[in-house]
Amino acid sequence: MQPSALDLYRLAPEIVLCAFGILIMLAGAFIKNQRAMGWLGFLGALAGLASLRCLVQNPGLAYNNLVRVDDFSIFFHALVIGVAGLAILGSFNYLDREQLQRGEYYALILFATAGMGVLAGANELVTAFIGLEMSSISSYILAGFRRKALKSNESSLKYFILGSFATAFFLYGIAMVYGATGTTRLDGIAAAVEAGRSNATWLTLGIALLLIGLGFKVVAAPFHVYTPDVYEGAPTPVTALLSSGPKAAAFALMLRVFFTSFGSVSGVWFWAIWAMAVLTMFAGNLAALAQTNVKRMLAYSSIAHAGYILVAFAASTELGIAAVLFYLAAYALMKLGAFTVIGHLGGTDEKRLDIKDYAGLATQQPWIAACFALFLFSLMGLPATGGFLGKFYAFKAALDSRLVWLVVLAGLNSVIGAYYYLRVVVAMYFWEPQKEFAPVPVPPAVTVVLFLAAGGTIYLGLFPSAVMNYATLSALSLR
Amino acid sequence: MVNQTHLLTVLTFLPLLGVLAVLFLRAEDRNWIRRITMATAVAEFLLSLFLLRGFAAASGGYQFVEIYNWISSPISGTPLIRYHLGIDGISLFLVLLTTFLTPLGILCSWKSIETRVKEFFVTMLVLETGMIGVFVSLDLFLFFLFWEVMLLPMYFLIGIWGHERRIYAALKFILYTMLGSILMLVAILWLYHVSGSFDLPEVQQLLQSGRISLPWRAETLLFGAFFLAFAIKVPLFPVHTWLPDAHTEAPTAGSVILAGVLLKMGTYGMLRFCLPLFPNAARHYAPWIATLAIIGIIYGALVAMVQHDLKRMVAYSSVSHLGFVVLGIFAFNTTAIQGALYQMLSHGISTGGLFLAVGMLYDRRHTHEISEFGGLAAPMPRFSALFLFICLSSLALPLLNGFVGEFLILVGTYARHAAWASWAASGSVLAAVYLLWAYQRVALGPVTNDRNKALPDASPREKLILATIALMILFMGVASPLFTRRMEASSQNILEQMQSYQIHLADRTPEGGR
Numbered sequence: 001m002q003p004s005a006l007d008l009y010r011l012a013p014e015i016v017l018c019a020f021g022i023l024i025m026l027a028g029a030f031i032k033n034q035r036a037m038g039w040l041g042f043l044g045a046l047a048g049l050a051s052l053r054c055l056v057q058n059p060g061l062a063y064n065n066l067v068r069v070d071d072f073s074i075f076f077h078a079l080v081i082g083v084a085g086l087a088i089l090g091s092f093n094y095l096d097r098e099q100l101q102r103g104e105y106y107a108l109i110l111f112a113t114a115g116m117g118v119l120a121g122a123n124e125l126v127t128a129f130i131g132l133e134m135s136s137i138s139s140y141i142l143a144g145f146r147r148k149a150l151k152s153n154e155s156s157l158k159y160f161i162l163g164s165f166a167t168a169f170f171l172y173g174i175a176m177v178y179g180a181t182g183t184t185r186l187d188g189i190a191a192a193v194e195a196g197r198s199n200a201t202w203l204t205l206g207i208a209l210l211l212i213g214l215g216f217k218v219v220a221a222p223f224h225v226y227t228p229d230v231y232e233g234a235p236t237p238v239t240a241l242l243s244s245g246p247k248a249a250a251f252a253l254m255l256r257v258f259f260t261s262f263g264s265v266s267g268v269w270f271w272a273i274w275a276m277a278v279l280t281m282f283a284g285n286l287a288a289l290a291q292t293n294v295k296r297m298l299a300y301s302s303i304a305h306a307g308y309i310l311v312a313f314a315a316s317t318e319l320g321i322a323a324v325l326f327y328l329a330a331y332a333l334m335k336l337g338a339f340t341v342i343g344h345l346g347g348t349d350e351k352r353l354d355i356k357d358y359a360g361l362a363t364q365q366p367w368i369a370a371c372f373a374l375f376l377f378s379l380m381g382l383p384a385t386g387g388f389l390g391k392f393y394a395f396k397a398a399l400d401s402r403l404v405w406l407v408v409l410a411g412l413n414s415v416i417g418a419y420y421y422l423r424v425v426v427a428m429y430f431w432e433p434q435k436e437f438a439p440v441p442v443p444p445a446v447t448v449v450l451f452l453a454a455g456g457t458i459y460l461g462l463f464p465s466a467v468m469n470y471a472t473l474s475a476l477s478l479r
Numbered sequence: 480m481v482n483q484t485h486l487l488t489v490l491t492f493l494p495l496l497g498v499l500a501v502l503f504l505r506a507e508d509r510n511w512i513r514r515i516t517m518a519t520a521v522a523e524f525l526l527s528l529f530l531l532r533g534f535a536a537a538s539g540g541y542q543f544v545e546i547y548n549w550i551s552s553p554i555s556g557t558p559l560i561r562y563h564l565g566i567d568g569i570s571l572f573l574v575l576l577t578t579f580l581t582p583l584g585i586l587c588s589w590k591s592i593e594t595r596v597k598e599f600f601v602t603m604l605v606l607e608t609g610m611i612g613v614f615v616s617l618d619l620f621l622f623f624l625f626w627e628v629m630l631l632p633m634y635f636l637i638g639i640w641g642h643e644r645r646i647y648a649a650l651k652f653i654l655y656t657m658l659g660s661i662l663m664l665v666a667i668l669w670l671y672h673v674s675g676s677f678d679l680p681e682v683q684q685l686l687q688s689g690r691i692s693l694p695w696r697a698e699t700l701l702f703g704a705f706f707l708a709f710a711i712k713v714p715l716f717p718v719h720t721w722l723p724d725a726h727t728e729a730p731t732a733g734s735v736i737l738a739g740v741l742l743k744m745g746t747y748g749m750l751r752f753c754l755p756l757f758p759n760a761a762r763h764y765a766p767w768i769a770t771l772a773i774i775g776i777i778y779g780a781l782v783a784m785v786q787h788d789l790k791r792m793v794a795y796s797s798v799s800h801l802g803f804v805v806l807g808i809f810a811f812n813t814t815a816i817q818g819a820l821y822q823m824l825s826h827g828i829s830t831g832g833l834f835l836a837v838g839m840l841y842d843r844r845h846t847h848e849i850s851e852f853g854g855l856a857a858p859m860p861r862f863s864a865l866f867l868f869i870c871l872s873s874l875a876l877p878l879l880n881g882f883v884g885e886f887l888i889l890v891g892t893y894a895r896h897a898a899w900a901s902w903a904a905s906g907s908v909l910a911a912v913y914l915l916w917a918y919q920r921v922a923l924g925p926v927t928n929d930r931n932k933a934l935p936d937a938s939p940r941e942k943l944i945l946a947t948i949a950l951m952i953l954f955m956g957v958a959s960p961l962f963t964r965r966m967e968a969s970s971q972n973i974l975e976q977m978q979s980y981q982i983h984l985a986d987r988t989p990e991g992g993r
Contacts, residue, residue, distance in 0.1 A: 322553055363595070382631065383624035392620075392664075399668045407668070411661040418657050422634075422650060430638040430646050465551050472553035 003063060010062035010069045011121075012054035013077050014114040020044025021110040028103030038092050041106030045085030048113070052077055061123060065185060068123035070477040075325055075470060076120030076252040083245040083332050084113040090340045090449040091237040097348055098146060098235065105145060109241065112138035116249035125174045125184040128253050132170065132217070135246050136163050143234040143242070149349070155233025162216070162226045170213025176206030177261075189261040207262055207269055214257070217250035219306045220276045221283040228287075231299035236343030236350065239295070243302045243339065244332035251309065251328055255321055258313075259478050266316055273314045274406060281307030281413040288420045295342055295353050297420055298335070301379060304417055305331055311410045312394035315401040321475035323393035326468050330378070330386030330460045337453030338375040341368060344446050345437075352437055358424060360433025368442060369428045371450045376421040378457045381414050386460030393468065486529060487543050487564040487615045490574065493523050494604040494611075501604070506597045513589055516600035520582035523607065527578040534571055536965045539972030541565030541617060541680065550620075560677050563618040568969030569750055569820060570614040572962060573743055576827045577610045579951070580739040584732035586944055587835050591731060591842050592640060599640060603732065606632035610740050614747065619667045619677045623660070626744070630656055633741065636733040637725060648721075648728035655721040659708035666704035670756075673697070683755055687979045695759070702760035705752050706768075712745030715768075715805055716775035719798050726794035727847070731838025734790070738797050739831035743823045746804045750816070750973060754808070758977035765809040772809070773902045775802035780909035784916070789840070790847040792917055793833045796873065799906055800826045806903055807888035811977070815891025816970040817963050822884030824962070825872070825955055829881055832869040832948035836862070839941050840921075843934050849917060854926035855934065862937040863922040865945040870918050872952040874910040880955035887963075 008015065021044070024037050031037070055069050055077065062069065088109055095101040115134025122128035140163060144156025178184050180202035181192035192198045216223040231239045258269060284304030291297035309331070312323035345361075345368070346352050362369040378387035391414065395407045442450075460467060497519030501512050534542060544565040552559035566574060585603055592599045609629025616622040630653050638649035667677070674682045674691050685691045693701065711718045722742075726734050754761050779798030786792035800822065807819030839862065840855075841847060856863040868879075875881035885907055893900035926932050937945065955962065 318554065377631070383627045388627075392668075395665065396668050396671065399665070399672050402672075404665075404669070407665050408662070411665050412658075415654065415658045415661055419650070419654060422653065426638065426646055426650065429635060430649070463550075465553075468553045469551070469556075476554075 006058060006060075007062040009054045009058045010060065010067060012051040013048045013081065014117045016051045017044060017048045017081070017110045017114040017117065020047065021107040021114070024103045024107040024110070028107075034101040034103055035092065035096070037103030037106050038088060038095075038101075040103075041088045041110060042085060044106075044110050045081055045088060045113070048081040048110075049078065049085070052081075065187075066124045066127045067118075067121050069121060070474075071470070072252070072256070072474040072477050073121040075474040076248060077117050079248050079329055079332060080113055080116040080120065080245045083241065083248070083336060084109050086336050086340075086449050086452060087237055087241040087245070089445050090240060090336070090343065091235075092445045093443045094235065094237050094343050100145060100235070105142070108138045108142050112142065112241075113245065116245055119249040120252040122253065122256070123186050125177065125186070125257075128257075129167075129171060129174060131249075132167060132253070135249060136167065136217075139163075139238075139242060139246055142238045143230055145238060146235050149233070151233035152235065153233075155230045158226050158233075159230045166213045166216030166223065168213075169209050169216070173206045173209030173211075173213055176202050176209060180206055186256060186261045190263065193262065194264045203265070204268055207265075208272075210257060211269065211272060214250055214254045215276060218247055218254060218309075219280075219303050220310060221280040221303065221307070224280065224283060224303045224306075227303055228296050228299045231302070232293065232296045236295065236339055236346060239299070240336045240339035240343065243299070243335045247302070247306070248328045248332060251313075251324060255313070255324060255478065259316075259321060263479065270314065270316065273310055274403070277307050277310035277314055277406060278409055279307075280304070280310060281410060283307075285413050285416040285420075289416065291420070292355050293353050294355055294358065294424060295339075295346075295350075297355075297424075298338055298342070301417065301420070302335060304413065305335075305379070307413070308391060308394055308410055311398050311403070311406055314403060314406060315394075315397035317397060317401055318472065318475045318479075319393075319400060320397035321478060322468065322472040323390070323397040325471035325474055326393050326460075326464065327390035329467060329471075330390040330457065333453045333456040333460070334375045334378040334385075334387055337371065337450060337457065338379065340446060340449050340453065341372045341375070344368070344442065345440060347437070347440070355424060355427050357434065357437060358427040359431035361428040363433050364437075364439045365442075368450075371454050373425055373428065374454050374457060376424055378461070380418045380421045384458070384461045386457045386464075389461055389464045389468075393464075484543075485545065486526070486533070487566065488545060490523065490527055490530075490578070491564070491608055491611045491615060493526065494519055494607040498601050498604045501597060501601055504597070509596045512597050512600050513585070516604060517582060517585050519604060520578075520585050520607070524578040524582055527575055530566070530571060530574065531965075534566075534568075534965060536568070537968055539567065539968035539975075541567050544617075560620040561618050562621060563678055564615045565617045566615055567972070568966040569747065569973075571965060572820070572824050573614045573740070573747055574611055576743070576824055577607065577614065577740050580735055580827060580831050581607045583831065583835065583944055583947065584735045586940060587735070587838055588730065588732045589940060591838065595639060599636075602632045602635050603736075606636070606736060610736075610744075613744055617679045619670070619679055619682070622679075623664060623667060626663075627657075627660060629741075633733065633737065636736075637729045640730040641728040641733070642730075643728070644724065645728045648724040651721045652725040655711055655718070659711035659718075662704040663708035666701045669697070669701060679751075683976065686756060687976055693757075698757050698760045699763075702753060702757035702764070705748065705757070706764075709745040709748035709753065712748070713742055713801050713805060714745070714798065716771050716778055716798065716802070719775065719779075722798060723791055723794045726797070726834075727788065727790045731834060731841070734794075734834040734838070735831045738793075738834060739827035742797060742801055743827060746801065746808060746819065746823055749805070749808050750819075754811075754973055755976040761809070761977070762811070765811065768809045769806055769896070769899050772802045772805040773899060773906075775799065776806070776903050776906035777909065780906050780913060784909065784913040787849050788847045789837050789849050789852075789917065789921065790834070792849075792913060793830060793837060796833075796910065796913065797826070797830055799910065800830065800873075803885055803888050803903060803906065806892055806899065807884075810888070810892040810895045810899070811974065812891045812894060813967065813970050813974060814894070815888050816973065817966050818884050818887025818889075818891055820884075820966050820970065821955075821959065821962065822881075822888060825880035825884050825952075828948060828951050828955065829869055829872040832945065832952070833873060835944055835948065836866045836869060839937065844930070849920050851928060852921040852931060853928060854922070854924045855931060856922045857926055858932060858934045859936045861942065862945070865937070865942075865949055866922065867918060868949050868952065869945070870914045872956070874914045875907055878953075878956045880952050880959075883956065883959045
């Protein structure tokens with residue numbers, strides 16, 4: 001069956017991203033200058049953002065109702081494509097330094113982003129599965145892109161094996177849900193569940209399996225154990241991407257599946273989410289306390305942040321969903337910024353990762369230190385940053401749903417978190433500078449990334465209304 | 480002549496303008512950095528005096544009010560968080576105290592801060608913005624924003640320019656405070672959940688009119704969350720342990736601001752939030768809180784007595800003095816509350832002065848050990864005279880500022896509970912012991928240490944600092960009506976707010992929840 005023009009419009013971002021990906025692969029064979037591929041990739045991301053216009057103008061269902069274009073989908077498309085663009089921009093100099101400058105790197109980022117887009121727009125579980133695989137498989141390769149580094153190999157392999165395992169769970173969950181309701185369409189499932197036309201046992205089992213698969217992708221405890229190794233071993237710009245893009249897309253799918261399809265049986269999964277939120281926050285924060293490697297510490301911190309997002313998730317209201325969306329946007333900016341700083345300072349072969357290596361950075365390179373401090377404060381949740389507003393909306397939504405203890409636990413966790421973020425600030429500002437590392441000049445591309453991430457973090461911290469309003473609109477389109 | 484409608488905004492953000500100016504200078508132009516910072520702080524102080532002119536003493540409500548919508552509610556689009564500023568008789572003088580102490584702190588750092596000069600003065604100005612913001616915010620969100628943001632400059636002040644154990648002290652300070660404030664954030668959100676507003680006057684109005692009511696359990700928990708945050712800041716015994724470390728390790732200017740202004744945020748918070756919003760819980764727990772305050776008064780004084788480190792002694796004396804303030808607040812009568820307010824101001828001035836004097840000694844000898852000094856009156860007569868004057872103010876000698884506050888607190892407390900007042904009064908006696916004993920060992924007797932023989936007397940800059948403090952001490956000691964006149968209506972107002980709530984509660988739940 002031929003897709004109609006409208007179908008194509010509604011899939012425009014994915015088509016554009018994949019087209020640019022393929023173009024890069026082709027051009028890479030003929031053009032020597034691999035760095036030009038990077039610019040092509042960046043252009044692809046910009047074109048992807050521009051193609052969102054097609055989505056805005058043509059909301060609705062596409063491809064026999066497999067894909068849904070609504071505000072929710074547009075929000076996540078903008079988020080993941082924006083993240084991809086910044087990640088590409090932040091990779092140029094890193095790849096030069098590590099002598100890894102190859103076109104397929106950028107192509108893979110674009111393919112992964114297309115997969116995330118599919119995830120955000122999926123209206124059907126098998127389509128979602130395709131999106132999940134697109135983004136995951138590209139991510140596995142990207143994690144191992146430093147082929148000569150043992151840690152990178154480890155990272156890739158771990159990610160691949162555990163990731164496949166989780167995907168299998170997800171697939172099994174789809175089968176169960178199909179068995180229980182007779183459809184894989186999200187709205188169809190919702191109708192079946194609401195009408196009581198579903199087999200409760202298989203449905204519960206299916207929900208549990210889907211939750212395990214998605215819990216792995218959003219890095220929630222107890223499915224988080226792979227994260228530190230994967231994030232630490234992957235090339236830092238890839239870590240930046242992994243910790244913000246795929247996570248956001250996985251949350252998008254999780255929101256859609258749980259609120260659109262299983263919204264009427266929230267009693268089944270509510271306490272699982274509650275427990276996962278608590279467990280995730282504690283697992284991330286307590287383990288991060290003991291880290292001396294900054295990259296690894298931030299990996300644990302991203303686990304903790306998944307926990308805070310789950311707090312908003314547990315609120316199970318429009319406000320809660322909007323809070324998840326806002327949090328993800330703020331989180332993507334600060335995490336991207338922080339990892340970009342680490343990647344830039346890391347030096348050849350990423351040798352400078354220990355907290356001691358950051359000693360006296362504030363006197364050597366005040367601007368980089370100030371940016372890093374800003375991202376850390378935002379991760380910590382200090383007011384006037386996007387991170388604070390994220391927590392604020394999340395806690396507010398949870399309290400409005402009367403989850404007082406969950407919020408208190410989340411609050412205590414953010415104090416625990418403050419300790420390890422502040423340790424880096426202590427090293428940068430209070431310790432004497434090290435002679436070992438000379439100041440590293442900041443290339444323009446990195447400057448732009450840091451500027452955008454820092455500016456975005458402050459913007460979200462002072463004027464959150466615009467983004468929050470759109471996030472709320474998106475949340476409303478979910479039901 | 481000065482546009483009074485935006486005075487509070489100007490006061491809050493003027494220091495940031497100074498920051499901008501300083502940022503344009505090169506780090507080597509140290510003198511210009513100092514001058515511009517000082518000029519900003521002095522301009523700020525002069526500008527804040529206009530508050531006195533425009534302030535209507537008879538009114539207990541908020542004045543100089545500014546309201547703008549800031550962050551709108553996502554679903555309905557109604558204003559969620561507003562930029563709402565205003566002051567009353569309680570915050571008026573705390574703002575003035577801030578603008579008065581900041582230039583002194585900058586002046587005392589003129590020579591003693593030699594590393595990262597630019598960053599230091601920028602930090603001082605950012606700190607001033609944060610402090611004023613806390614005192615003038617009337618929106619709970621805005622208040623919390625300033626409350627948290629202000630931690631950072633102080634954290635950097637202690638951590639970068641402090642003494643040997645500065646990193647430990649800085650971390651302890653910020654983590655302690657954050658622990659308290661995160662619970663306060665939860666309470667603020669809960670309050671929003673109940674009332675649908677972040678606006679303090681609006682929430683107050685809703686609670687007092689009885690349109691919304693808090694069950695006893697909720698009120699206790701909310702009160703507890705707010706109170707803990709403020710108690711840590713005050714600090715009330717037994718959550719005071721961050722204070723000696725932070726005060727001792729901070730640079731002089733940091734200690735002055737910490738003791739002078741930051742501690743007052745705790746007691747200010749109690750007056751502004753705990754009493755008017757949760758009067759029943761406040762009443763119920765007042766005996767316990769008063770007990771802790773009295774323990775703090777006596778314990779702080781006793782520990783101060785046995786310190787061999789001059790700066791640590793002053794730090795513990797703060798625990799004791801702030802105990803008086805908390806006691807006054809929880810005595811629930813106009814006299815005691817005015818006394819508490821007065822004590823907040825005079826403690827800021829006299830303890831600030833003590834830290835300044837101790838800092839001057841440190842600049843000369845690089846030690847705070849009392850035993851290293853002795854007989855300083857001979858080489859440094861002028862300094863010693865002014866130092867004595869400040870000590871006398873701190874131990875509440877009549878005619879000086881400390882006396883007014885303590886006296887009012889004791890009179891007010893006596894009316895409520897004679898035993899509380901008598902226990903607390905013993906703190907005044909102990910204050911005389913530790914302050915005079917320390918002064919005796921530092922300044923009187925023969926010069927025991929040879930290195931002290933040739934110490935220079937106070938320089939003109941130091942004399943200016945100490946004399947300003949001394950004048951203010953004397954002025955506040957003899958001209959107290961000028962201050963209390965403006966505090967009275969607002970203190971009265973707080974008590975009335977507590978009363979009106981009581982009435983509603985009485986006809987709502989007969990069992991009262993106790």
